[in-house]
Amino acid sequence: MDSCDVLVVGGGPAGSTCAGRLKQAGVDVLLLDKEVFPRQKPCAGWITPSVLEILGIDAEKYRHGRVLQEIRSFRTGLIGATGLVTHYGITVSYGIRRYEFDHYLLQRSGVRSVQGEPVTTLERVEDSWIVNGRIRARMLVGAGGHCCPVARLLGAKIGREAVVAARVAEYAMSPEEGRRCRIPSDTPGLFFCRDMKGYGWLFRKGRYLNIGLGHRDAGSFTRHTKEFCAFIEQQEGVPAGLSGRLQGHAYRLYGGEGRRRCVGDGALLIGDAAGVANPVSGEGILPSIESALLAAETILAANSDYGCDSLDPYAVRLNRHFGCGNSRISSLQVFSGITCSLGARLLSSSWFTRHILLDRWFLRR
Numbered sequence: 001m002d003s004c005d006v007l008v009v010g011g012g013p014a015g016s017t018c019a020g021r022l023k024q025a026g027v028d029v030l031l032l033d034k035e036v037f038p039r040q041k042p043c044a045g046w047i048t049p050s051v052l053e054i055l056g057i058d059a060e061k062y063r064h065g066r067v068l069q070e071i072r073s074f075r076t077g078l079i080g081a082t083g084l085v086t087h088y089g090i091t092v093s094y095g096i097r098r099y100e101f102d103h104y105l106l107q108r109s110g111v112r113s114v115q116g117e118p119v120t121t122l123e124r125v126e127d128s129w130i131v132n133g134r135i136r137a138r139m140l141v142g143a144g145g146h147c148c149p150v151a152r153l154l155g156a157k158i159g160r161e162a163v164v165a166a167r168v169a170e171y172a173m174s175p176e177e178g179r180r181c182r183i184p185s186d187t188p189g190l191f192f193c194r195d196m197k198g199y200g201w202l203f204r205k206g207r208y209l210n211i212g213l214g215h216r217d218a219g220s221f222t223r224h225t226k227e228f229c230a231f232i233e234q235q236e237g238v239p240a241g242l243s244g245r246l247q248g249h250a251y252r253l254y255g256g257e258g259r260r261r262c263v264g265d266g267a268l269l270i271g272d273a274a275g276v277a278n279p280v281s282g283e284g285i286l287p288s289i290e291s292a293l294l295a296a297e298t299i300l301a302a303n304s305d306y307g308c309d310s311l312d313p314y315a316v317r318l319n320r321h322f323g324c325g326n327s328r329i330s331s332l333q334v335f336s337g338i339t340c341s342l343g344a345r346l347l348s349s350s351w352f353t354r355h356i357l358l359d360r361w362f363l364r365r
Contacts, residue, residue: 004030007137014271015143018292020109034118038103042168042247069095069205073187095205119149139306140267148273167246168212182237200228253279280361
């Protein structure tokens with residue numbers, strides 16, 4: 001039987017970051033993922049400079065052989081409208097491919113990993129967990145995304161929670177498709193649904209095109225997706241039939257209804273498993289990494305005592321960092337209550353778009 005002190009379930013940015021930090025501190029850590037890396041991951045693939053800073057990644061070194069698309073402008077508006085372009089003149093974000101980025105982070109962490117094996121069983125035996133009947137770990141870190149088995153273990157009501165439903169496609173354009181595509185690489189498009197409960201994006205990263213839409217109302221999600229796809233095919237030079245390539249996924253916004261329990265006896269959740277996505281923009285990569293570092297700090301401070309009393313400070317730290325007093329959550333409540341007509345007026349305002357929508361809510365500048 002394989003054994004470790006801490007088993008991290010999930011090898012995305014949260015899992016690899018937490019595992020890497022623990023390994024650096026001398027903890028015997030093993031990472032388990034159901035996929036073999038590199039693997040495809042439905043995601044817009046948009047990060048702010050804070051992600052590179054907090055991870056200590058040199059942008060020039062990372063871009064060798066990988067996509068790191070500089071973003072200097074945004075086009076924003078309602079679905080069906082031309083949109084307003086906001087220029088910054090400097091790099092304010094980057095486009096990455098999760099296929100490359102996640103693999104890079106996992107390799108960079110240097111952690112021992114088992115890939116291509118899903119979690120099938122979790123059994124508590126004395127002060128340890130037995131995973132799949134063959135791995136013994138004293139501590140579990142759930143980093144397996146929204147449907148993480150460790151989240152289910154801690155009581156997550158998967159399938160019955162309030163979530164953002166999303167569908168995403170990223171693919172390499174043919175030379176002809178690239179010529180027809182009218183989207184500047186440094187200017188992603190963000191197009192909001194008229195009910196202001198979601199938005200679609202259109203993001204070119206060199207020869208790769210990433211499109212998607214996320215919405216907080218599952219009942220109208222399909223209608224909004226069809227409307228967005230028709231719009232970008234007719235007005236943005238996107239190839240017809242792209243909607244057939246979309247992959248679905250879901251995630252939870254921090255501070256929403258029925259917040260997940262993130263700490264248990266010998267277990268805690270990070271990243272999308274904990275539901276820490278930014279409640280206005282839906283950004284998930286930076287919050288996932290931040291939660292991973294908070295978790296690693298808590299685990300190290302526990303000094304091998306992984307009972308609830310030693311791990312409970314993690315929940316306090318999460319709430320302090322992302323919690324209910326955070327202006328992002330109050331901003332979400334205001335934004336979601338905006339009427340269609342008021343939303344159209346606000347999105348046509350250069351001042352509101354730059355200073356509130358982009359600077360405060362999306363870029364967190």
